[in-house]
Amino acid sequence: MVYLPRVADDVLAGRLSALGGVLLEGPRACGKTSTGLQHAASSVRLDSSPELLTLAESAPQLLLDGATPRLIDEWQLAPVVWNAIRHAIDDRSAPAQFILAGSARPADDITRHSGVGRVGRVRMRTMSLAESGRSSREVSLAALMDGASSVAGRSQLSYADVAAEAVRGGWPSLISATVAQAQIFNREYCDELYSSDIPMSTGVQRSRSRLRRTLAALARNVSTEATLSTLAADVAADGSSADTRTVRAYLDALSQVFALEELSAWSVDLRSRSRLRTQATIHLADPALACAALGVGPERLARDPRYFGFVFESMVVRDLRVLTSGFDGRVFRYRDNTGLEIDTIIESPDGSWGAMEVKLGQNGLGAAEAALLKLRDERVDIGKVGAPRFLAIATATEYAYTRPSGVHVVPLGTLGP
Incomplete structure (x- = not known):
């Protein structure tokens, strides 16, 4: 399917130029993954294999290795990766490291803590x-x-x-x-x-x-x-x-x-x-x-x-x-x-x-x-x-x-x- 440009593309690019990570959030099937892939150099989908969720719990930093910006899709299935991403952004001290995409907020909404200055948010919706x-x-x-x-x-x-x-x-x-x-x-x-x-x-x-x-x-x-x-x-x-x-x-x-x-x-x-x-x-x-x-x-x-x-x-x-x-x-x-x-x-x-x-x-x-x-x-x-x-x-x-x-x-x- 041909990708149709979204208003969120420019917003995402702007956030990536200034911040280490950007969180794409919005309803399932609104196009977050496709938009994220337009801007990512590598990606991993946490819903593609149960083994990835196990890896996220035991060694989340391994999921972060790859060309940047790296898309971590459906990240909310393993909220533990949030802290690993936050620490990686601090260590690397460079913008455009990660794009996170998720169709739900974690139950404890971990993103409200310790993301300031590191991870920006882009709310995606269905297409206008x-x-x-x-x-x-x-x-x-x-x-x-x-x-x-x-x-x-x-x-x-x-x-x-x-x-x-x-x-x-x-x-x-x-x-x-x-x-x-x-x-x-x-x-x-x-x-x-x-x-x-x-x-x-x-x-x-x-x-x-x-x-x-x-x-x-x-x-x-x-x-x-x-x-x-x-x-x-x-x-x-x-x-x-x-x-x-x-x-x-x-x-x-x-x-x-x-x-x-x-x-x-x-x-x-x-x-x-x-x-x-x-x-x-x-x-x-x-x-x-x-x-x-x-x-x-x-x-x-x-x-x-x-x-x-x-x-x-x-x-x-x-x-x-x-x-x-x-x-x-x-x-x-x-x-x-x-x-x-x-x-x-x-x-x-x-x-x-x-x-x-x-x-x-x-x-x-x-x-x-x-x-x-x-x-x-x-x-x-x-x-x-x-x-x-x-x-x-x-x-x-x-x-x-x-x-x-x-x-x-x-x-x-x-x-x-």
């Missing part, structure tokens, strides 16, 4: 439409963050095409697959989460039926700020019991294997008396997992614009997270006690920011524009945080353009780095 070749990439997120005054472009994706891409997902192995093949892959992916990924990563055998119902509850509430109580009630809808502590444990397990990545609230200075809401919104590693967990295909999704709207918002969040990682940016959401809500806030390391609402179709563009202008003109303290670099509405429509107010309309099928 720009990376998979589905987007025309005519509207640059970087240009928007630089204050572009206008946008133009045309998406080649119809409404039905966007539904198909949502069901397919951004897994690199599915680039050339049919949607029907992708649906099989995504159902199997969910089954592996229940039966293998979570038990292996957490060391705890959890109820497969409860995990399945938890993932379905998350899928039904994707792109919302559902509480633990709401999710617990959903999980227990079959008449069984489920308390919030149990649901929290299941959410933590899904986060540990990078299958769940909630969207945090934006912390910003306000000039009004409004108060920020701090509840995160629910997003899975890829919107396709939400569709798979509920058995939703592209035709059914397209016929249900309400649920499609939530799934599409999750697609936008996924793509923005991927694209903003290229400049070490972060994505948040905004909601205050007056009910004003902005789906995504993009923030750069220097504090500059932009805001993007999400609307599936043409309906609601006016309301989205009004909300964005209210955020800028009435809510955010511009004197403290600066004016937004851009205001935009992400859509599943055809044309990109700029409205007279300066708010950009950006079909997701035109968005690029």
Whole structure:
């Protein structure tokens, strides 16, 4: 399979130029190994043989011998190698020694200790439409963050095409697959989460039926700020019991294997008396997992614009997270006690920011524009945080353009780095 360049490539190269090691982490099958191999001079896969795990326990330094950068794939299967790598980086005193790739955090999350100044992190996600070749990439997120005054472009994706891409997902192995093949892959992916990924990563055998119902509850509430109580009630809808502590444990397990990545609230200075809401919104590693967990295909999704709207918002969040990682940016959401809500806030390391609402179709563009202008003109303290670099509405429509107010309309099928 031909390797398609990822936004993470430049991020990884930059980290390697400055640090002794880089940890690639993200959900299984998102492309960490392939990306790591593009930058590695040698590699070893710890899941390829039980003997390697034995060697890791008895003589981990032997696994580190090889041309550098050396890729240690699925390193979390033998967390003991972390300290060996850390010591090797200290001894060698040179950048670009190791790339580690893993699909789960170790149970004790050893990487949070003693890695500062030695090992950097690169979070990989499933492919954005720009990376998979589905987007025309005519509207640059970087240009928007630089204050572009206008946008133009045309998406080649119809409404039905966007539904198909949502069901397919951004897994690199599915680039050339049919949607029907992708649906099989995504159902199997969910089954592996229940039966293998979570038990292996957490060391705890959890109820497969409860995990399945938890993932379905998350899928039904994707792109919302559902509480633990709401999710617990959903999980227990079959008449069984489920308390919030149990649901929290299941959410933590899904986060540990990078299958769940909630969207945090934006912390910003306000000039009004409004108060920020701090509840995160629910997003899975890829919107396709939400569709798979509920058995939703592209035709059914397209016929249900309400649920499609939530799934599409999750697609936008996924793509923005991927694209903003290229400049070490972060994505948040905004909601205050007056009910004003902005789906995504993009923030750069220097504090500059932009805001993007999400609307599936043409309906609601006016309301989205009004909300964005209210955020800028009435809510955010511009004197403290600066004016937004851009205001935009992400859509599943055809044309990109700029409205007279300066708010950009950006079909997701035109968005690029």
